Amino acid sequence: MSLSPTSDIVGASKKSGGLIGLLLVAVPVLLIGWMIIYPIIAAVITTLWLRNDAGAYVFSTQTYRFFFTDGYSLANLGLTLWTTVVCAIILLVVCLPIALYLRFATGRLAVYVQGLAIFPLFVPSIILSYAFIRVLGPNGMLDILLNAAHLPKIRSPYLTPWGPVIGLVWDHIPLTVLILMAGLGSVSDASIEAAKDVGAGPVTRLWYIILPRISNSILVAASFAVLGIFSAFTLPYVLGPAAPEMMGPFMQRTFRDLYDPPNAITQAVVSFGFCIVFGLFYVRSVVRNQRAR
Numbered sequence: 001m002s003l004s005p006t007s008d009i010v011g012a013s014k015k016s017g018g019l020i021g022l023l024l025v026a027v028p029v030l031l032i033g034w035m036i037i038y039p040i041i042a043a044v045i046t047t048l049w050l051r052n053d054a055g056a057y058v059f060s061t062q063t064y065r066f067f068f069t070d071g072y073s074l075a076n077l078g079l080t081l082w083t084t085v086v087c088a089i090i091l092l093v094v095c096l097p098i099a100l101y102l103r104f105a106t107g108r109l110a111v112y113v114q115g116l117a118i119f120p121l122f123v124p125s126i127i128l129s130y131a132f133i134r135v136l137g138p139n140g141m142l143d144i145l146l147n148a149a150h151l152p153k154i155r156s157p158y159l160t161p162w163g164p165v166i167g168l169v170w171d172h173i174p175l176t177v178l179i180l181m182a183g184l185g186s187v188s189d190a191s192i193e194a195a196k197d198v199g200a201g202p203v204t205r206l207w208y209i210i211l212p213r214i215s216n217s218i219l220v221a222a223s224f225a226v227l228g229i230f231s232a233f234t235l236p237y238v239l240g241p242a243a244p245e246m247m248g249p250f251m252q253r254t255f256r257d258l259y260d261p262p263n264a265i266t267q268a269v270v271s272f273g274f275c276i277v278f279g280l281f282y283v284r285s286v287v288r289n290q291r292a293r
Contacts, residue, residue: 040272043265043268043269043272044269046262046265047063047064047262047265047266047269048060048061050062050063050262063262063263063265063266064266064270066263066266067263067266067267067270072243072244073250073267075243075244076244076245076246076247076250077247077270078244079161079244079245079246080230080246080247080271081274082161083161083164083165083168083229083236083246084226084229084230086165087165087168087169087172087225087229088222088225088226088229090165090169091169091172091173091176091221091222091225092176092218092221092222094169094173095117095173095176095177095180095221096180096218098113098117098173098177099177099180099181099184100184100206100210101113102114102117102177102181103181103184103185103187104192117173117174117177118174118177118178119174120170120171120173120174121174121175123171125167125171125234125235126234126238128167128170128171128235129167129234129235129238129239130238132158132163132166132167132239133158133238133239136156136157136158136166137156137158138156138158140156142154143156158239159239159240159241159242160240160241161240161241163239163240163241164232164235164236164239164240164246166239167235167239168228168229168232168235168236171235172225172228172229175221175224175225175228176221176224176225179217179220179221179224180214180217180218180221182217183213183214183216183217183218183220184210184214184217186213186214187209187210187213187214191209192205192209195208195209216285216288216289219281219282219285220282220285220286222278222281223278223279223281223282223285224282226275226278227275227278227279230247230271230274230275230278231247231248231271231275232246232248233248233249233252236248236249237249237252247267247270247271250267251264251267251268251271254267
């Protein structure tokens, strides 16, 4: 009988703790609903319910039919998808060796390499854009050096589809390296040493020990890179060609210069549709990690 008050106190404390936890979670959930979910739903409704000549709102897919039948819109979408895929592949090819080196290397050189890999994180995109123009643009530093060495000039990637590719890859290196290094933290030195003891070479250790353990991290890094590149604006706007253009500058120009909000919102909804596909890969990876634990 004497244990009853104690159990009541423990039960009450658990209930109060659960209530406090729900209240703490409610604030960010409400912010996500207000700032993300509501604008998405409003954008979809705005593009599907259009005002007709009589002034009444009717259900219509006119803006979507226009987007998927307009050659210029499809060219912009194609350029965005091409840039996203190319940047994601280059990022993984470049950042995975850097992350592997930083994981297993020791010494002062590794510290310098890590600093250089993280440095783009602190450089604003607009500064990166104009630095790119001064270095790789027409009559830039590279052209000056080639001319001083009596070598022919190279074609500048500025205002070509490769301009945003170079800028976006450089801009996304820090986050990709950090995500891959976090995944490599799960690879123990003991497993690597055991593989060495049985005669496994570097390629064998990479393929059978390291890559299977960081597959989720690679997927997360690729998802974050794709989402960031697909929605990029500054670098494609400054470094990319005038036509075709990536979806970020295309939406901004449609809304501001052409003053066509319905079609601009339609472009945003189409872009969100592609981004949510890659976002599902990230969610799937997170769920798999939680189940594995």
